[in-house]
Amino acid sequence: MTAEPAATEAGRDFIRDIVQADLDSKKHSRIVTRFPPEPNGYLHIGHAKSIALNFGIAQEFSGQCNLRFDDTNPTREEQEYIDSIQADVKWLGYDWGANLFYASDYFDRLYEWAEGLIRAGGAYVDDQSQEEIRIRRGTLTEPGRNSPFRERPVEENLDLFRRMKAGEFPNGARVLRAKIDMSSGNINLRDPVLYRILHATHPRTGDKWSIYPSYDYAHGQSDAIEGVTHSLCTLEFEDHRPLYDWLLAKLPVPARPQQYEFARLNLSYTLLSKRVLTELVRGGHVAGWDDPRMPTIAGLKRRGVPPAAIREFVKRIGVAKANSVVDVGMLEFCIRELLNKSALRRMAVLRPLKVVIENYPEGRSEELEAVNHPDDPAAGSRKIAFGRELYIEQDDFMENPPKKFFRLSPGSEVRLRYAYFIKCREAIKNAAGEVVELRCTYDPATRGGNAPDGRKVKATMHWLSAAQSRPAEIRIYNPLFTKPAPDAANFAADLNPQSLEILGDARIEPAIAESNSPEPVQFERQGYFVRDSSSTADRPVFNRTIGLRDTFAKEVGKG
Numbered sequence: 001m002t003a004e005p006a007a008t009e010a011g012r013d014f015i016r017d018i019v020q021a022d023l024d025s026k027k028h029s030r031i032v033t034r035f036p037p038e039p040n041g042y043l044h045i046g047h048a049k050s051i052a053l054n055f056g057i058a059q060e061f062s063g064q065c066n067l068r069f070d071d072t073n074p075t076r077e078e079q080e081y082i083d084s085i086q087a088d089v090k091w092l093g094y095d096w097g098a099n100l101f102y103a104s105d106y107f108d109r110l111y112e113w114a115e116g117l118i119r120a121g122g123a124y125v126d127d128q129s130q131e132e133i134r135i136r137r138g139t140l141t142e143p144g145r146n147s148p149f150r151e152r153p154v155e156e157n158l159d160l161f162r163r164m165k166a167g168e169f170p171n172g173a174r175v176l177r178a179k180i181d182m183s184s185g186n187i188n189l190r191d192p193v194l195y196r197i198l199h200a201t202h203p204r205t206g207d208k209w210s211i212y213p214s215y216d217y218a219h220g221q222s223d224a225i226e227g228v229t230h231s232l233c234t235l236e237f238e239d240h241r242p243l244y245d246w247l248l249a250k251l252p253v254p255a256r257p258q259q260y261e262f263a264r265l266n267l268s269y270t271l272l273s274k275r276v277l278t279e280l281v282r283g284g285h286v287a288g289w290d291d292p293r294m295p296t297i298a299g300l301k302r303r304g305v306p307p308a309a310i311r312e313f314v315k316r317i318g319v320a321k322a323n324s325v326v327d328v329g330m331l332e333f334c335i336r337e338l339l340n341k342s343a344l345r346r347m348a349v350l351r352p353l354k355v356v357i358e359n360y361p362e363g364r365s366e367e368l369e370a371v372n373h374p375d376d377p378a379a380g381s382r383k384i385a386f387g388r389e390l391y392i393e394q395d396d397f398m399e400n401p402p403k404k405f406f407r408l409s410p411g412s413e414v415r416l417r418y419a420y421f422i423k424c425r426e427a428i429k430n431a432a433g434e435v436v437e438l439r440c441t442y443d444p445a446t447r448g449g450n451a452p453d454g455r456k457v458k459a460t461m462h463w464l465s466a467a468q469s470r471p472a473e474i475r476i477y478n479p480l481f482t483k484p485a486p487d488a489a490n491f492a493a494d495l496n497p498q499s500l501e502i503l504g505d506a507r508i509e510p511a512i513a514e515s516n517s518p519e520p521v522q523f524e525r526q527g528y529f530v531r532d533s534s535s536t537a538d539r540p541v542f543n544r545t546i547g548l549r550d551t552f553a554k555e556v557g558k559g
Contacts, residue, residue, distance in 0.1 A: 013319035015053065015260055019061055019230060028229045031063030035089070035096075036219065039069050039203075040076040042289040042296040043088045045310070045331070046265040046272040052314040053262070054232055055094040066226055067096040070219065071104050072212050074202040082203070084289070088297040092307045103218045104204045106225055110213050111165065113221065113251045114176060114194060118157045122250050123194060124150055125160040126177050133175070136182075137190050144182035144190040164197055167210035171197050176211075180246060188243045192216055220244040224253035231257045234264035235323060265317070266325045268484040270295050276491050285495060286480070290533075292543050293480045293499050303477060304520040304530025304545035306342070309335045328479070335546050339520055339528045344372045344379060347417070347462045348508045348523040348542075350474050352391040354437045354466065357422065360388040365467065368448075370418045382511060385468035386419050391507050392463050397438060399427055406458035408438070414459040417524065421446040421457060462524045470513035472540040475532065476501040513540050520545055 022028050033054040037043065043051075058065035067089060071077050089096070117123040126133065126149045138144035152160075164174055176195035184190055194217040201207050223231045231244075238261045248256055265272070272295060280286050280294070289296050292303035300310065313334040317326050347370075365387040373379035392408070401409040408414050413423040420442040428437040445452050449460070478499050486494040512521065520530040527547040535541040 014321060015230070015232065015262060015319055016057065016060070018260065019057055022229070023061065031058060031061045031230065032066070032226065032228045033058050033063065033230055033232060034066040034068050034223065034226065034228050036068045036070050036222075037085050038073070038076075038215075039071055039078065039081040039085060040073065041081060041274045041278055042084050042294075042298050044272050044274075044277065044297065045267065045270070045295045045300065047088075048092060048297060048310050049265045049314050049317070049319075050232070050234070051089055051092055051094060052311060053319060055089075055096075057230070057232075063229075064099055065094070065096060066099040066101055066228070068101040068222060068226065069103065070215060070222075071102050071202070071204065072215060072218050073198070074200040074212070075198065077203055079203055084298060088301075091301060092297065093311060101222070101226060102204060103213070103222050104202060106218070106222055107205060107209060107213070109225065110218060110221055111211075113253075114213075114217075115158060115161065116252065117178070117194075117250060118161060118176075119154055120250070121154065121179065123157070123176055123178050124152050125157045125164070126150075126175050126191075127173070130172060133177075133193070137187060138182070140187070143184075144187075146182050147177070147191065150179065150191070161195075164195070164211050165209070167199065169197055171199055173197060178217075178243075178247070180243075186239055186242055188216070188240050189246070192243060216240060216243055217247065220247050220257070220259075221251060221253060223257040224248060224255045227255050228257040231259040233259055233261050235261050235321075236264070237261060261321075263320045263323045266323060267295070267331065268325055268328045269479040269481050269486070270328060271481065271486050271488055271491055273488050276488055279491075280480075283492075285492070292475070292477050302533060303543055304528065305335055306338055306520070309338045312338065325485070332546055336528070336548070339522065339545065341375070343520050343522040343528055345370075345374070345524055346509050346512050346521050347384070347464055348472070348474070348506060348512070348526060348529070349391045349393055349462070349464050349469070350476075350503050350506045350523075350526060351394040352464075352505060352507050353394045353397055353435065355390040355392055355422070355463070356437060356439050357388050357390065357442045358425070358439055359441045362388055364388070365465070368418045384418065384509065385465040387465050387467055389466035390416075390463045391466055391469065392438075392461055394435075396459075396461050397424070397427070397435065399435060407461060408440075408459075413457050414461050415446075415449050415457050416463050417460050418449060419447070419463070420444070420449070421451060462526075464507050464509065466507075468510055469507040470510055470540070472506045472508045472513065472542060474503040474506040474529070474542050474544070476503065476544045508540065508542070512542075522548075 035051050035054045055065045126147045136145045175193045177191045177193055180189045182190045193214050195211045198212045199210055241259045244259050290298035290302045292299050313331045365385050367383040368386050369381050370384045371381050396407045398405055398409050408424050410424050413421055415421055422440045422442045424440050426439040427435045430436045480499045481494045482496045483494045520528050522528050528545040529542040530545055532541040532543050
């Protein structure tokens with residue numbers, strides 16, 4: 001798939017051009033859009049594009065955007081999903097105000113219209129099984145065949161349909177189908193199912209109904225009832241548009257909305273199929289819908305992605321007419337760009353290695369000044385403790401370093417950020433030959449990280465006081481899949497075994513441990529992190545939102 005330019009100018013796209021033209025021509029005096037999720041799962045990053053488009057257009061053109069739940073399948077819908085969808089839309093920064101609706105609000109009217117369609121000879125009750133209907137529907141190259149029940153008399157159809165509604169028949173015994181054209185080149189027009197029997201308790205209507213409308217039947221009519229002017233759908237609904245229009249023309253709807261299609265969001269290293277996401281959760285491959293590895297809005301939120309970064313990402317990719325795959329690096333860029341400006345800086349040691357400063361007095365400690373944000377003086381500074389015993393990153397020491405390793409090694413000197421120059425004298429090992437402690441010396445004249453004699457060092461390292469720092473659990477999240485285009489049919493084979501690494505012995509600054517702030521912070525030299533919802537005062541837990549630079553693609557390339 002190839003990308004198509006999304007907009008002709010900044011902030012413009014073909015849908016906004018259509019809306020503007022409709023207003024200019026007085027076709028519509030007020031724009032009404034809608035976001036119509038099915039409450040059978042959590043929203044994902046792909047939905048964010050539709051949310052931003054529908055709510056964005058309503059905002060830009062002083063119109064209205066409805067949030068309408070397509071709750072036509074009670075066997076898959078739960079209140080949990082309804083609640084999460086509302087929370088996610090609001091978290092993204094959008095508000096539907098008083099315009100919250102459900103397809104179930106219209107069940108009575110939809111049923112009345114279905115009876116009217118039967119009376120007009122436009123629908124019939126079919127006794128065939130789902131498999132028989134599928135076989136007779138034909139293929140893309142072969143026309144379908146009429147149902148043997150297609151010419152049932154109107155009165156018989158009405159009687160059977162009313163008995164379906166009354167709950168007389170079991171699931172699958174009968175359906176109501178539109179009578180259109182079984183030889184149509186568009187399979188969606190080959191007598192599509194409008195109602196099916198479903199004995200299930202609905203979250204809002206209880207046991208009132210034993211039949212439920214199909215999406216194709218409920219959707220366009222719900223748009224019409226709400227006075228939607230522009231029904232915006234992704235490209236897979238393009239072939240459904242003739243059916244959408246056919247039903248609007250046949251039924252006594254109060255308005256005639258127009259459907260427009262745009263390219264859905266496809267993201268590299270990501271699967272957005274609701275089936276796959278559901279299987280990831282139910283199969284235990286992730287820890288829930290809000291697992292930070294998931295591309296759900298809830299997962300991104302828990303990972304620490306700011307809603308403004310998602311809105312900027314959606315704005316950058318634009319709205320196109322042709323499908324394409326967006327590199328996940330663009331989303332990561334938007335996240336880094338925003339967090340770099342807003343996140344306060346702190347120090348954390350993820351894999352601690354103990355350092356003893358032998359010439360620093362025992363029992364003594366001092367406070368050093370550390371800036372909260374290098375590009376924002378208004379963010380101020382904080383005090384950090386320095387003492388005889390410190391922690392540095394294990395990766396910042398090598399006993400036998402290669403030529404271009406400029407961090408700590410026996411005999412080398414480095415700068416500790418905000419503190420002093422230190423030189424490694426000896427590495428202490430355990431019985432297994434692993435380095436467990438470094439013995440170093442410091443230069444008291446280099447307080448603040450500068451040498452009065454002008455000597456230079458090639459590395460500046462972060463660190464923490466062993467006595468003052470606090471223990472924490474750090475969770476390092478990487479892409480869930482190892483391939484840019486994971487196989488949806490066999491997604492488990494493409495799962496990344498390194499998608500989550502838990503570091504249970506990390507150390508963080510006391511200011512981080514004591515704060516309950518949900519705002520992301522930058523751990524210097526490590527990346528951007530956010531406090532997890534499972535965090536406690538005794539055991540802080542932080543999730544890595546994103547690294548400081550893209551390394552995953554390079555690591556995958558080595559395989």
